[in-house]
Amino acid sequence: MGKFIVSKRSNGEYQFKLIATNGQIILSSEGYATKSSCENGIASVKTNSQDDSKFIRKTASNGLFYFNLKANNGEVIGTSEMYASESGRESGIYSVKVNAGVGKVEYS
Numbered sequence: 001m002g003k004f005i006v007s008k009r010s011n012g013e014y015q016f017k018l019i020a021t022n023g024q025i026i027l028s029s030e031g032y033a034t035k036s037s038c039e040n041g042i043a044s045v046k047t048n049s050q051d052d053s054k055f056i057r058k059t060a061s062n063g064l065f066y067f068n069l070k071a072n073n074g075e076v077i078g079t080s081e082m083y084a085s086e087s088g089r090e091s092g093i094y095s096v097k098v099n100a101g102v103g104k105v106e107y108s
Contacts (some may be wrong), residue, residue, distance in 0.1 A: 002026070004042050006035070007108045014038035017099060018045065018078065022072025026095050027078040032074065042105060043069045045078055049100040055093050057086075065089040069096065 012043040013031030016038055020026045027045065032038040036105045048054040048071055056068045056076075064082040067089055073079045080096075 002095070002103040004045075004103050005104060005108055006038055006042075010108055013059045016045075016105075018096060018103060020095050020099055023053075025081055027080055029078050030076065038092055039105070041077050045069060045096075045100050045104075048072070048077065049096050050058075052093075052097075059088060065108065067093055 002018060002020050004016050004018055006014060007029060008014055012030070013033060014035050014037070015031055016026040016029045017025050029038070029041050032041060049071060054070050056070055058066050058068065060066060060082060064084060065086050065088065066080045066082050068076045068080075069078040080089070080092050083092060
């Protein structure tokens with residue numbers, strides 16, 4: 001089962017990462033000013049990850065593939081790692097959909 005890891009950055013901001021069952025990071029957040037706003041971001045991932053239209057599929061300038069997950073207000077709540085293929089990116093999206101819904105939250 002996947003999990004969310006919440007950590008505090010050196011600049012004092014909070015960030016979460018969604019980790020798949022295999023230990024791979026599948027989604028990372030931006031920085032949040034407070035722990036509670038970071039927890040709200042996790043709740044937003046759990047909700048929005050179940051709607052395929054919230055996944056924005058992108059290609060980086062180096063040709064690698066990635067995706068952003070957007071909230072209802074259009075803001076990016078998470079960005080994936082880079083993938084070598086479009087099918088890898090689709091597998092990553094599937095993994096977010098599966099793991100976000102059941103992922104427990106841990107603090108580091």
